[in-house]
Amino acid sequence: MNPHALAFPEKFLWGASTAAHQVEGNNVGSDFWQAENDGTWSLPDRSGDACDSYHRWAEDLDIVQSLGLNAYRFSIEWARVVPTPGHPSLAVLQHYRRIIEGCGQRGLTPVVTLHHFTSPAWLRDQGGWTSKEAIAHFTEYVRAVLPILDGVPWVCTINEPNMLAWTTARRADRAASAPSFVPPDPEMTAALTRAHTQARELLASVPGVRSGWTVANQNVQDHGAGADRTAEMSYLIDDQYLDVAKGDDFVGVQAYSRLRAGEQGVIAPGPADRRTMNGWEYYPRALEDAVRHTAARLGGSTPLLVTENGIATGDDDERIEYTGEALTGLSRAMSDGIDVRGYLHWSLLDNFEWGSWEPTFGLVAVDRTTFRRTVKPSARWLGRLARGHADPRAGRR
Numbered sequence: 383m384n385p386h387a388l389a390f391p392e393k394f395l396w397g398a399s400t401a402a403h404q405v406e407g408n409n410v411g412s413d414f415w416q417a418e419n420d421g422t423w424s425l426p427d428r429s430g431d432a433c434d435s436y437h438r439w440a441e442d443l444d445i446v447q448s449l450g451l452n453a454y455r456f457s458i459e460w461a462r463v464v465p466t467p468g469h470p471s472l473a474v475l476q477h478y479r480r481i482i483e484g485c486g487q488r489g490l491t492p493v494v495t496l497h498h499f500t501s502p503a504w505l506r507d508q509g510g511w512t513s514k515e516a517i518a519h520f521t522e523y524v525r526a527v528l529p530i531l532d533g534v535p536w537v538c539t540i541n542e543p544n545m546l547a548w549t550t551a552r553r554a555d556r557a558a559s560a561p562s563f564v565p566p567d568p569e570m571t572a573a574l575t576r577a578h579t580q581a582r583e584l585l586a587s588v589p590g591v592r593s594g595w596t597v598a599n600q601n602v603q604d605h606g607a608g609a610d611r612t613a614e615m616s617y618l619i620d621d622q623y624l625d626v627a628k629g630d631d632f633v634g635v636q637a638y639s640r641l642r643a644g645e646q647g648v649i650a651p652g653p654a655d656r657r658t659m660n661g662w663e664y665y666p667r668a669l670e671d672a673v674r675h676t677a678a679r680l681g682g683s684t685p686l687l688v689t690e691n692g693i694a695t696g697d698d699d700e701r702i703e704y705t706g707e708a709l710t711g712l713s714r715a716m717s718d719g720i721d722v723r724g725y726l727h728w729s730l731l732d733n734f735e736w737g738s739w740e741p742t743f744g745l746v747a748v749d750r751t752t753f754r755r756t757v758k759p760s761a762r763w764l765g766r767l768a769r770g771h772a773d774p775r776a777g778r779r
């Protein structure tokens with residue numbers, strides 16, 4: 383293959399991602415809403431109306447279609463589908479079914495996530511994911527959703543189990559701060575693994591559905607920690623979750639930056655490092671590293687889907703620069719034979735970034751009062767790439 387040619391195949395999925403709690407608004411039955419409003423996690427901002435996508439989803443899909451993208455990733459909200467255990471809401475299921483059909487009507491492939499960080503507040507009251515009944519509750523939810531998944535080729539069971547388990551451990555260990563490395567909570571990891579495995583079995587009964595979970599690749603790199611410690615950290619934060627994906631229909635790769643493992647622990651990005659709006663190191667190679675790492679760990683037999691990659695920045699040219707570099711790296715990995723089926727940019731909209739409205743990851747800006755959407759140049763640029771009319775290598779400034 384010509385080393386200068388780009389490796390994106392004709393049927394590649396080009397799209398953008400969102401998550402229910404971050405865009406829908408008034409997700410009042412969820413644990414995150416509860417925590418935002420009772421102050422437990424001392425978050426600076428509340429999600430409130432978010433982007434009002436619960437009502438404006440058709441407008442969002444129209445934008446994705448008008449850009450020339452061919453896929454849209456969104457999540458179904460457990461707390462809405464099952465507002466009270468044992469009583470799934472048929473009306474809410476029909477709402478999500480309309481979104482799935484709305485994708486089809488616009489030629490968009492839906493990529494549906496069943497759990498994107500938020501759970502029902504009632505589960506939190508019972509002790510959350512590690513409580514006795516949690517897995518049974520989750521499978522009840524998945525069973526309720528199965529009938530609306532007809533025609534959905536990609537279903538992500540749980541988004542970033544590693545981040546969920548890591549956040550749990552870090553919340554419990556408030557004293558710990560960089561440079562110490564707090565490993566993800568093992569009980570939480572075990573519970574999420576069980577939930578994923580059961581969901582996978584249920585999803586196998588729906589013809590045409592491919593299921594997998596998504597892992598937030600941390601790209602742990604040895605910056606003085608030594609090979610053994612680096613491998614151990616990588617195992618704890620990434621690889622144990624990738625191992626669960628062995629035998630799945632696909633694995634979702636999500637990558638933004640890297641984690642430098644130093645002699646004293648994690649090396650946080652400092653003033654000398656170029657950083658993004660939310661403080662992460664600017665590191666567009668993250669995607670190529672993550673894709674190569676994931677494929678190597680899974681032995682090459684599981685297809686990969688990039689379910690998230692993007693940058694928080696107020697400078698849209700920088701978004702193009704970052705994404706152009708990330709996609710060039712992705713193409714390099716694919717020319718080496720790594721089976722990647724699509725690229726879904728995080729995020730379609732400037733949305734509620736888990737406690738703060740400040741970091742803007744969106745291809746599209748959203749007015750917080752009128753909810754008016756404004757398409758940014760980066761969105762049009764990604765659309766041109768999707769249609770083969772632009773080259774990511776030209777994204778650089």
Ligand code: FCB
Nearest residue numbers: 401541542545598728735
């Ligand atoms: C990922 C989350 C997503 C978003 C991005 C920036 O960890 O899955 O919801 O917050 O990071």
